[in-house]
Amino acid sequence: MSRRKLQERLKMKNVEPQHGEQFNHLLRYVFQVTNHDLQTFGWEDREIAQAKLPVLKQADVLGWFDEDKLISQLAVYPFQVNIFGRIYDMGGLTGVGTYPEYANMGLMNQLMRQALTNMRGRRQSISYLYPYSIPYYRRKGWEIISDKISFEVKDTQLPKLKTVPGNVERVTIEHPDIQTVYQRFALQNHAAMLRNNLAWEEYLRWDLDDMTGAIYYDADHEPSGFLLYWIAGEIFHIKEMVFLDEEARTGLWNFISAHFSMVTYVKGHTYKDEPMSFLLEDGDIKETIAPYFMARIVDVSQFVEQYPFQAQGEDCKLTFNLHDPMLEWNSGTFTLKVDKEGQGRLADGGGTPSASFDIQTLTTMLMSYKRPSYLQRIRRFHADRESVQLLEKLIANEQPYFSDYF
Template sequence: MENPHEHLRIKSVPVSDVEQFNDLLRYVFQVTNQDLIESGYEEGELVHAKQPILEKSDVIGWYNQAQLISQLAIYPCHVNIHGQIFKMAGLTGVGTYPEYAGHGLMHELVKVGLKRMRSHQQWISYLYPYSIPFYRKKGWEIMSDHLTFDIRDTQLPKQVPLKGYVERKEIDDPDIFKTYDRFAHQTHGAMIRDQLAWDEYWRWENEEERTAAIYYDENNEPIGYVIYWIAEEVFHIKEMIYLKQEARIGLWNFISAHYSMVTHVKGHIYKDEPIAFLLDDGDIKETIAPYFMARIVDVAEFLKVYPFDNVDVGIDFHFEITDPLATWNNGIFGLHFDPDGSFQLSDQAIGSAVKCDIQTLTTMLMSYQRPSYLQQIERLDADRASIRNLERLIPMETPYFSDYF
């Protein structure tokens, strides 16, 4: 019997196939014309809007002759990992038409994609998972959370006198970009946004329904902002960032000033900030869910530039890593620490062994989960001394990531 898939081929997806790329995305994720209209798109505008992404991204697909049937896009980004800026491969646009599902097409695409990421020196990859189990099998692991909250008008914080002030601005005001850039360069996990990243940040939202409020300190310097909209007596917060606690208080002063206009304030937080603890009446409704996943693409190269803490007191050890797809990550990675605070990486089994898979290594080095907890749930195999060493070496900063692609 003839193999129905023998004519399928993997190749790069050219920009000229942008309509096929978008048709596949819309089919797989069931994006309707009504969804597009509600997001502010006119007919045919999404194809035009996505074209710059294809021009900048590394898009790979399976073709049945001239028809694109399975695809993924690797979006080039930069992120802050504990103060070190890394090239990051944003995996997006993943999909296969259902009649071609179950034949390992995506498995092979991801393997090719990982090789492309490695060749572009993208030592880490992020993605938004439509299925956490699916991507865990491919080597990704949860690295950040998305918290939502609902505060009643009677629970809003009281006004606090400050020397700064708030101004309402358009969402594309230069002070928004300036403030976010400062924030991202001092916040672990955050995306360093270029113009294309900002375009993606707004992709599925109607910008006309958003407003920005910027907090300026007494020197007229922007040090925080909130992006919001008000509908049906609810103040909706899309994102609030601040460089100092003064800006946090000032922005909540601004929100509380809407007391007579709203009955609830609902919003989003992208790290484990204890908002309930900061309120006088902390009896609020909060929900938390996993948000983004990450994957180390090349363990050796990632470790070489990873900003370990306390390297001057580090104890030699070695990782023993297993990886389901990237064969170059399967093996031993020895770390030798010098008294002067430097360290060397080798393929020798020096010191004690720390055994784990690529998923566990990623979530641990991203500081989403701590070594002691990962050992407790048997995701990490190491002796007590190695766990104490890892707790000292890995910075204590949980990731913040509010983007979507």
């Protein structure tokens, strides 16, 4: 059969719960999840299929079908994130894959366009994803917006115990106080996920059965920090450490240091531009930084309406050109008007542009992963000096935090 006739036979439609087994098989093939991997984590095929059923019921899952066979797919999870104190509906893109015999037919490009169109209709004005290929997703309009710093601390470098008024209690990872602390933390941290039930399920899906929780309670027995961790091979592995204040951070490290005789190393990750080395007395530790999540603005007009620009006490205006490789509604000349309270509005046209961006650069800039002056200096966009200075003043300077995975 010719490639053209094959393409004519394919149909795009929603992936429903009855397609769960095919959805699962395609995921396993694309991401090369082996039976050994499943056994390591205590999963069986049936359990994975059952675990993914809520995804098919709650998410927007699109696929290409060759007659009755699912051959290409993606899923968009209904999530929310905190962007400078404003709660945005976010489309979490995941489960992206196509069988190799159907590759290079433009199928995924069409799926993404439809998924982004659906996100726009649901006012999910921003989308996050974990990239298997940064260049590929950059070409589709996504850009890096967060980092993961991995650290390794020797037992001899663990912080000395410090007196705190509270105490730590070991609990199961499903303890409700863990979710309570995380919710408060997410509302305090720019770019963080506000975890609904689906987000928690995805975050904990592949973790080992012996992972444990530890909660720091202050003197009034209010939870203000937690650890998710496991110990294996004399290594204390930290999946996540969350604390609302310095007291809770100290209390949690006291708890980790109390394992001095049991472990040789402590390994973990931080998800903000805050190297662990500066916080330790012996800061000569191993740390590595890697890009983590990417994001893209789905609808720049919707995004700007919610965005909390820094109030300047006067009205501000910027006319710019914007290019989006996939979405025509994000391409053209626009004028951003920000009133003296920091409320932004976007209008089409507006005269001669003083700046020019692509959607990738605008996304990472408005998320404050990289500052306007830096992006302009490395020629990621073109603008006159006054426009760059205005953007520096309008965009809050706070590093994004994102620790989830889906």
